Amino acid sequence: xxxxxxxxxxxANHETAARDPETLPVGTPLIFELxxxxxxxxxxxxxxxxxxSGAEILGPELCRDxxxxxxxxSEPQVMRHFLRLSQLNFAQALQFYPLGSCTMKYxxxxxxxxxxxxxxxxxxPLAPAHLAQGALELMARLEAALAEITGMxxxxxxxxxxxxxxxxxxxxxxxxxxxxxxxxxxxxIPDTAHGTNPASCTLAGYEVxxxxxxxxxxxxxxxxxxxxxxxxxxxxxxxxxxxxxxEPQIAEIADALHDKGALLYMDGANLNALMGVxxxxxxxxxxxxxxxxxxxxxxxGGGGPGAGPIGVRRDLEPFLxxxxxxxxxxxxxxxxxxxxxxxxxxxFHGNFGMLVRAYTYILALGGNGLAQASRLAILSANYxxxxxxxxxxxxxxxxxxxxxVLEHDLEKRSGVSTLEIAKRLLDFGVxxxxxxxxxxxxxxxxxxxxxxxTKEVLDAFVATMERIYAEALSDPELVKTAPHSLKLSRVDExxxxxxxxxxWQPK
Amino acid sequence: xxxxxxxxxxxxxxxxxIGAENLDALIAHVPERLxxxxxINLAPGxxxxxxxxxxxxxxxxxxxxxxxxxxxxxxxxxxxxxxAVRAITARAEFATSYTPYQAEASQGTTQAIFxxxxxxxxxTAMDVANASMYDGASAAAEAVLMARRVMPKRRVVALSRxxxxxxxxxxxxxxxxxxxxxxxxxxxxxxSGVTDLSGLExxxxxxxxxxxxxxxxxxxxxxxxxxxxxxxxxxxAMMISATAEGLALGLLKPPGELGADIAxxxxxxxxxxxxFGGPGLxxxxxxxAHLRQMPGRLVGxxxxxxxxxxxxxxxxxxxxxxxxxxATSNICTNHSLCALAAAVYLSQMGRKxxxxxxxxxxxxxxxxxxxxxxxxxxxxxxxxxxxxFTIAVPRPAVVLQAAERxxxxxxxxxxxxxxxxxxxxxxxxxxxxxxxxxxxLADSIAQAAGEQx
Numbered sequence: 001x002x003x004x005x006x007x008x009x010x011x012a013n014h015e016t017a018a019r020d021p022e023t024l025p026v027g028t029p030l031i032f033e034l035x036x037x038x039x040x041x042x043x044x045x046x047x048x049x050x051x052x053s054g055a056e057i058l059g060p061e062l063c064r065d066x067x068x069x070x071x072x073x074s075e076p077q078v079m080r081h082f083l084r085l086s087q088l089n090f091a092q093a094l095q096f097y098p099l100g101s102c103t104m105k106y107x108x109x110x111x112x113x114x115x116x117x118x119x120x121x122x123x124x125p126l127a128p129a130h131l132a133q134g135a136l137e138l139m140a141r142l143e144a145a146l147a148e149i150t151g152m153x154x155x156x157x158x159x160x161x162x163x164x165x166x167x168x169x170x171x172x173x174x175x176x177x178x179x180x181x182x183x184x185x186x187x188x189i190p191d192t193a194h195g196t197n198p199a200s201c202t203l204a205g206y207e208v209x210x211x212x213x214x215x216x217x218x219x220x221x222x223x224x225x226x227x228x229x230x231x232x233x234x235x236x237x238x239x240x241x242x243x244x245x246x247e248p249q250i251a252e253i254a255d256a257l258h259d260k261g262a263l264l265y266m267d268g269a270n271l272n273a274l275m276g277v278x279x280x281x282x283x284x285x286x287x288x289x290x291x292x293x294x295x296x297x298x299x300x301g302g303g304g305p306g307a308g309p310i311g312v313r314r315d316l317e318p319f320l321x322x323x324x325x326x327x328x329x330x331x332x333x334x335x336x337x338x339x340x341x342x343x344x345x346x347x348f349h350g351n352f353g354m355l356v357r358a359y360t361y362i363l364a365l366g367g368n369g370l371a372q373a374s375r376l377a378i379l380s381a382n383y384x385x386x387x388x389x390x391x392x393x394x395x396x397x398x399x400x401x402x403x404x405v406l407e408h409d410l411e412k413r414s415g416v417s418t419l420e421i422a423k424r425l426l427d428f429g430v431x432x433x434x435x436x437x438x439x440x441x442x443x444x445x446x447x448x449x450x451x452x453x454t455k456e457v458l459d460a461f462v463a464t465m466e467r468i469y470a471e472a473l474s475d476p477e478l479v480k481t482a483p484h485s486l487k488l489s490r491v492d493e494x495x496x497x498x499x500x501x502x503x504w505q506p507k
Numbered sequence: 508x509x510x511x512x513x514x515x516x517x518x519x520x521x522x523x524x525i526g527a528e529n530l531d532a533l534i535a536h537v538p539e540r541l542x543x544x545x546x547i548n549l550a551p552g553x554x555x556x557x558x559x560x561x562x563x564x565x566x567x568x569x570x571x572x573x574x575x576x577x578x579x580x581x582x583x584x585x586x587x588x589x590x591a592v593r594a595i596t597a598r599a600e601f602a603t604s605y606t607p608y609q610a611e612a613s614q615g616t617t618q619a620i621f622x623x624x625x626x627x628x629x630x631t632a633m634d635v636a637n638a639s640m641y642d643g644a645s646a647a648a649e650a651v652l653m654a655r656r657v658m659p660k661r662r663v664v665a666l667s668r669x670x671x672x673x674x675x676x677x678x679x680x681x682x683x684x685x686x687x688x689x690x691x692x693x694x695x696x697x698x699s700g701v702t703d704l705s706g707l708e709x710x711x712x713x714x715x716x717x718x719x720x721x722x723x724x725x726x727x728x729x730x731x732x733x734x735x736x737x738x739x740x741x742x743x744a745m746m747i748s749a750t751a752e753g754l755a756l757g758l759l760k761p762p763g764e765l766g767a768d769i770a771x772x773x774x775x776x777x778x779x780x781x782x783f784g785g786p787g788l789x790x791x792x793x794x795x796a797h798l799r800q801m802p803g804r805l806v807g808x809x810x811x812x813x814x815x816x817x818x819x820x821x822x823x824x825x826x827x828x829x830x831x832x833x834a835t836s837n838i839c840t841n842h843s844l845c846a847l848a849a850a851v852y853l854s855q856m857g858r859k860x861x862x863x864x865x866x867x868x869x870x871x872x873x874x875x876x877x878x879x880x881x882x883x884x885x886x887x888x889x890x891x892x893x894x895x896f897t898i899a900v901p902r903p904a905v906v907l908q909a910a911e912r913x914x915x916x917x918x919x920x921x922x923x924x925x926x927x928x929x930x931x932x933x934x935x936x937x938x939x940x941x942x943x944x945x946x947x948l949a950d951s952i953a954q955a956a957g958e959q960x
Binding site for chain 2: 028030031032035038039040041042044045047048051052053054055057058062063064066067068069070071072073075078079081082083085086087088089090091092093094097099102104105106107108110112113114115116117118119120121122123124125126127128131132133134135137138145148149151160161162163164166167170171174194195196198199200201202203204205206208246248251274275276277278279282283291293297299300301302303304305306321342343344345346347348349350351352353354356359360362363364365366367368369370371372373375376378379380382383386387398399401422423426431432437451452453454455481483486487488489490491492493495496497500501502503504
């Protein structure tokens with residue numbers, strides 16, 4: 001790699017950019033810039049003969065002016081534009097994408113095909129229940145399957161995403177305590193928690209109390225005992241935690257909480273480590289939220305849609321959001337008349353399209369396949385951990401589950417940061433791991449390979465990481481200025497925040 | 508198993524590298540008691556053909572998905588989904604990527620979201636829009652929370668009773684944990700179906716935080732937002748408009764022009780199939796002055812080191828992964844792929860097409876109302892409507908059953924949510940309805956109503 005030449009070219013371009021940004025070539029034009037007056041990609045049936053137009057019916061008082069600035073393109077232009085955009089993405093289907101805590105496993109294409117079946121895709125949410133029995137039956141079977149996998153008594157498929165599942169679960173905890181005549185104000189959260197946990201607590205009206213991980217990076221029951229009191233509503237624990245470590249004292253933690261009347265909320269973001277390995281319900285969890293877009297293979301979509309079902313212990317079931325499925329003599333119905341329910345978190349019955357995908361996946365794998373998936377995910381993570389250990393040692397001595405958090409000494413040795421390693425990985429066609437998380441590990445690389453990658457891919461990743469390590473020592477500028485092989489060089493995120501441009505404006 | 512590529516030889520080699528005897532050795536540190544009871548008692552895995560057959564059988568049990576003339580709406584609308592939208596959203600490059608944290612590897616997603624944000628600001632006539640919310644109802648709830656961050660001392664939230672029931676319910680749930688917030692309902696005018704603003708005058712004081720109106724509302728009626736905004740603003744409060752039928756914004760005056768401070772809604776009409784109610788697409792737009800209090804992802808334009816235009820997630824100091832318990836929201840995964848669908852849809856419909864489609868919806872809905880009127884079935888409210896309207900019939904539940912026998916899903920009865928409207932039946936009409944269906948609808952309703960008189 002001719003790094004010196006590349007760097008001088010970058011430097012030269014950088015100066016040009018500083019002089020005259022307007023004259024530089026742009027990448028893919030915005031859809032608005034491709035627009036031309038009078039073009040259209042819509043062929044609508046004609047207005048009924050002699051009928052008044054919609055604008056005439058409503059009159060000028062109610063109608064807007066023309067949609068100025070809106071795009072005007074033919075269908076082939078629209079297709080080409082978005083297809084070109086698609087080629088600027090890294091994606092799980094194309095690349096190794098070992099993003100920690102995100103479970104970027106293969107998304108079976110059959111899932112999407114099943115969700116697109118007319119009987120599901122064209123079903124209105126308010127269709128009479130007796131005309132929607134297949135959808136309701138699917139939901140009931142998915143609830144039962146998730147209850148079996150997690151060891152929880154009741155499942156709600158209502159929440160739209162993991163974070164909404166968290167809020168739903170916390171509101172259920174709140175309603176549970178209220179029903180017992182208690183208004184507890186605090187929730188305990190480990191220092192390794194995802195940011196959604198404390199943010200959900202605030203939304204649920206709780207104060208956050210931080211529990212410290214011990215020197216071995218897990219939470220000790222004694223720490224929980226020290227923090228929990230009669231004002232503690234719950235503790236949110238991600239298990240395995242964000243270092244990929246199974247919380248060894250989880251059952252004792254549950255006991256410590258339950259002794260004081262507090263609940264154990266388990267964040268199921270890392271459930272991909274647990275299927276057939278250990279059930280949250282057996283760990284003492286009272287509430288657990290699942291991310292179907294992680295463990296159950298529904299696509300991440302560039303940031304959703306996902307689905308975030310929650311599971312609860314039997315005595316929390318009355319508080320679950322409405323509607324709930326109910327079996328009657330005539331089949332399944334949806335029941336909203338539940339006085340203790342926290343209410344609705346959204347419209348209708350959940351992200352059904354995602355539920356179809358998750359159920360398809362569960363049927364394909366079956367109980368044995370799900371258990372094997374977790375075991376192989378754990379195998380892959382431990383394999384990478386071992387193979388990378390020389391230059392990227394694990395942050396914790398504890399055994400890894402489905403992901404491993406690694407450190408490195410490149411910052412000290414050559415001034416190369418974790419971010420720069422991540423950007424250099426892009427040059428080799430690998431999506432970087434999650435970086436700088438968990439917060440308690442300096443310069444963390446959080447790697448989750450999943451069960452759907454071959455050993456060859458893992459070996460190639462190891463070779464790439466080793467190569468970047470060597471480059472960082474021999475030619476640190478090459479790594480620091482990466483990426484070099486994409487259509488763009490390093491994107492200036494600070495500039496975006498300093499002077500926010502959040503929409504296109506007509507000239 | 509076809510999704511897992513490891514051969515026995517691979518597994519043996521990997522275990523040897525690790526120094527573990529077998530797979531179970533890797534989880535030996537998990538307490539024995541937990542492992543002992545962890546087996547998953549579900550049927551063994553099945554091949555693709557069997558799974559496809561099973562799912563197809565379930566899909567076939569949903570008789571309501573085909574073969575009926577459907578007038579169901581009430582917040583979710585049956586519109587044509589162009590093939591281009593399906594083709595683009597099916598691209599694995601979009602579908603199987605993660606939230607675009609690594610900008611250089613995510614320019615497809617970030618640019619598409621930037622275009623989506625722009626399209627929403629154009630539709631709503633607002634300054635800024637975020638990258639999407641879960642759905643219209645949760646977006647409305649987040650809008651109320653946003654208003655509270657802008658004006659933390661105010662405590663009264665006034666919800667139009669004609670705002671969609673699920674939107675009101677969701678707002679109440681989101682507010683349920685917050686101390687000191689009082690929710691009041693503004694009644695609707697029994698004749699016109701618009702929100703009665705006379706009570707709002709009395710509420711409009713220092714304590715009023717925000718008002719929320721459906722636009723159009725839960726009866727299909729187009730609310731006079733300008734008047735509502737004027738009263739709201741005199742009290743120094745914020746007005747939130749909530750549009751469940753996004754297509755209406757292709758023709759109706761945009762909320763920003765009428766004084767909305769936050770415009771939210773549901774974008775399901777923009778290229779998303781019904782899917783039994785989800786995933787849909789929440790959108791949220793606001794003024795620049797309140798940008799720092801907005802929830803959710805935002806994509807901004809910037810440059811790369813070589814000065815080329817680039818896009819990335821920005822202003823993330825508002826967000827949970829940076830600010831944790833002080834974040835503006837807990838939202839993380841949103842509905843990005845649905846936002847992409849909307850961007851493709853709106854681009855293809857375009858400046859002329861979207862307005863024409865909105866007009867066609869108005870024309871068809873009014874033709875349906877006329878067909879009903881010709882059979883003496885009257886609209887319940889006099890207020891003007893977009894593509895959905897309420898009729899008055901005795902015992903709507905019975906009318907619906909009678910229509911169903913004639914392969915018509917005639918609408919949604921209002922009584923479960925509005926006991927004060929026992930005769931209300933909400934009828935939605937889109938470009939998917941054939942004009943010939945209107946006579947059949949009118950016949951069936953008139954006959955059923957006649958039998959009950």
